[in-house]
Amino acid sequence: MRAVRYLGVNHVELVKDAIKPKPVGDQVLIKIAGAGVCHSDLHVIDHGTVAAPFTLGHENAGYIEELGDSVTGYKKGDAVLVYGPWGCGHCKPCQQSFENYCDHQSERAFGGGLGLDGGMAEYMLVPSSRLLVPIYDLDPVLAAPLTDAALTPYSAIKRSLNKLTPDEFVVVIGIGGLGHTALQILKATTGATVIACDISAEKLDFAKKLGANYVVNSKDTDAAQQIIKITGIKKAKVVLDFVGAPSTMDLGAQVIALHGDLTIVGLGGGSLAVASGKIPFGTSVSLPYWGSQAELVEVVGLARQGKIHIEIEKFPLEQVLEVYDKMRQGKLKGRAVLIP
């Protein structure tokens, strides 16, 4: 079968002779309908943060092709999402559905597409039926990015829901795959006023269409002052940084309110001084990773109600390198999905 293999730093190849896996026990073989392209892949490809070789693609959806002999509750042809962070399945965080925070993460590969074989291929082997989430009538091509581009912002927003009341302001930095979904989740689940930031005028127009109340170009040297002019003296109760670069983390620190939540989702290499005088008293800084499987079920609920819609651009598997280049240049709108 065809598969996009990560073979080492800056070395990605589409191979035609990958072996189609055979599920045993509780394993399930998925016929991939769509695999979303996440910016985290670029951190892996460009910096070698995860050991090669493996098949890329950690945002996956498709149809059940074959079931291991002990799987129950599913049948061939069911449309499913693959929950991405694969924990041990036994520790307390895993038992509570937070496999993204499995106690054993440091001694395991992160999951399919991040150390183990992922979904940029015709078929993908999922190690346990416990990692599947049914999507019912949703189109798996449209739904694939729900597993990360929607789940990650959903989880980041959910932990701050008590602060996102109608009198407060939230700043969303980086309106790409994750950020454009974050705007919709904020609109669907909170009453806060939303300020969107990006460095591209096109992305800022897109943000307005998705319901952002205000947009600010974070390339402007007075971006922080522009945001504070909108919020007034109270500043933004929540900042969601989907870039995580030195400049965006600096911006977040300047606009976060006292007792606010400064949430850094992007892996852009920035760092933050957590000290008095650097961020306001009461600030909670967090570095969330992905989300729980139960939260993914809630995200599917939002999508089935039509409250969130991932803007996708479809590409054949063969164009994977071109898609990564477009992503490096910030030229993708919403999420690119590879169709095997």
Ligand code: NAD
């Ligand atoms: P993307 O490429 O789709 O979008 C990035 C967006 O940020 C683009 O719109 C770009 O124009 C904008 N941008 C770039 N520099 C900027 C700046 N200085 N100020 C404002 N906007 C800027 O990326 P994505 O797939 O949405 O991923 C975003 C980040 O989140 C990446 O770093 C990725 O690795 C990370 N990520 C983290 C998790 C997690 O669990 N923590 C999960 C998924 C992705």
Ligand code: ZN
């Ligand atoms: Zn990702």
Ligand code: ZN
């Ligand atoms: Zn675990």
